[in-house]
Amino acid sequence: MITMLLGLGALGLSMSVLAKNYIYDGTKEELLRKAKKVNLAIQNDPMPSDQTTAMLAFLDQTFDTRIWVFDRHGRIISTSTQDEVFIGKSVARSIVEQVMQGKDVVQDLKFEGLSKPMLSVVVPWGQKNEVFGGIVLHAPVEGIDETVGNMREMIVWATLFGILLSTAMVSYLSWTISRPLKRIDEVALEIERGNYKQRVAVTTEDEIGDLARTINRMASTLEQVEVERVDFEQTRQDFLANVSHELRTPLTAMQGFLEALQDGLVTDETSRQKYYDVMYKETMHMSRLVNDLLELVRLEKQEVNLVKRPIDMNSFLNRLVFAFKEEAAKRNLDLRLEVVDPLPTIIADPYRVEQIFTNLIGNALKFTEQGHIKLAAREKADGIEVTVEDTGIGISQHDLDFIWERFFKVDRVRSRREAGTGLGLAIVKELVELHHGNIRVESKIGEGTRFVVWLPSEKKVG
Structure with missing residues (x-):
């Protein structure tokens, strides 16, 4: 506002000064032209006569100016009015000297006896080869000053209008900027307090709108980070609780057996060997647990490097079934393989693929008491689909959502008996x-469980 006010004031002052100078300069030029016309009318009369005076009076009325005529010595010898008060008075010597040299004088003119401010010009009186004196034309400046005053008044009003308009505009702009900024500030404070659900309503497409969208994106990111942090903390706590539980059971058993052996409570060799066998199995269980944990962490961090090469799935699955055939027979289960030829070749890490199906078949054996386990394979969608199906105890719909989580076990009694890690x-x-x-x-x-694994074929990988 101050800048606007100073700018308008300086502009108004400059315009008024320039306008005044322009009007004054134009009036002087007009007076010079009129003075030269007066000279043309009387240049042949070296001594003013009644006819000359009448001519001056006529020109006074025509040009609306007062006219003086002075001789070579600067004495006023005739005027355009009947007022003779100035006749006989002298014009300044500096003006007379310039006029006698044939020059026009328009600057710094002062005449004694003028009661009102006048704008005056002086031109030589006579012809080029002979100058009789000078002709002075006076024009009142009241009209000029009034015109300049009107212009200044108009500039003042325009300035006031500009101030009012700029005040309204600045107030509106301030309101449109400060209101959303205040809302953004409130949302930022809420975010600082941990309330990441707060959002700024975006109503504009300008820089303020961009800032609001940035704040909203930041809040969304922080909200997501907070959710992930809570989930991670819960996962960490569950992980520690599960690990503690899985380790506590074998450690407690081993501690009890070791105390019995140390105290000499077990005397015969057969009982001692049974104790040693149980402790060995518990030790192997803890070893598998630790190895599986390390394996899972490496997989989740993508620190496992796959050594891929072509795998003939037909022979691969036959070897896998042969490896589990004996264990299935011990459990009185029928392990069968059904292959729809031809099977495509896949590019994969044989050790890791074997690990996948070993886990699935091992689970099927543990949770199936009677019936069969079927391993089926066929080509499907640029890959191979392998199914591991059993007739075991099955999984409830509620548990299906959690079977991929760490340490989750469907049948905990069966799991402890089979010494699984989850x-x-x-x-x-x-x-x-x-x-x-x-x-x-x-x-x-x-009724049983059916796992379906799809792996891309060599064509799909390429």
Whole structure:
């Protein structure tokens, strides 16, 4: 506002000064032209006569100016009015000298006896070869000053209008800027307090709108980070609780057996060997748990390097079934393989693919008491689909959403008996995704479970 006021004031002052100078200069030029016309009218009369005086009076009325005529010595010898008060008075010597040299005088003119401010010019009186004196034309400056005053008044009013207009504009702009900025400030304070659900309503497409959108994106990011942090903290706590639980059971058992052996409570060799066997199995269980944990962490961090090469899935699955045939027979289960030829060749890490299906078949054996386990394979969608199906106890619909989580066990009694770690399916899922495949599960309580693994073929990988 101050800048606007100073700018308008300076502009108004400059315009008024320039306008005044322009009007004064124009009036002087006009007076010079009129003075020269007066000279043309009387230049042949070296001594003013009644006819000359009448001519001056006529020109006074025509030009609306007062006219004086002075001789070579600067004495006023005739005027355009009947007032003779100036006749006989002298004009300044400096003016007379310039006029006698044939020059026009328009600057710094002062005449004694003039009661009102006048704008005056002086031109030589006579002809080029002979100058009789000078002709003075006076024009009142009241009209000029009034015109300049009107202009200044108009500039003042324009300035006041400009101030009012700029005040309204600045107030509106200030309101349109400060209001959303205040809202942004409020949202930022809420975000600082941890309330990441706050958002700024974006109503404009200018810089303020861009700032509001940036604040909203920041809040969304922080909200997501907070959710992930809470989830991570919960996962960490669950992880510690599960690890503690899984380690506590074998350690407690081993501690009890060792105390019995140390106190000499077990005397016969057969009992001691049974104790040693149990402690060995518990030790192996803890070793598998630690190894599975390390394996899962490496997979989640993508620190596992796959050594891929072509795999003939037909022979691979036959070897896998042969490896589990004996264990299935011990459990009175029928392990069968069904292959729809031809099967495509896949590019994968044989060790990791074997790990995937070893876990799935091992789970099927542990949770199936009677019936069969079927391993089926066929070509599907530029890849191979392998199904591991059993007739075991099945998984409830509620538990299906959690089977991929660490340490989740469907049947904890059966799991403790089979000494599982609860990490097998989590590892399987990570390995399948690492090979750019997918896995899904279908199950019904009391009817069995069906895992379906799809891995891309050599053509798809290429």
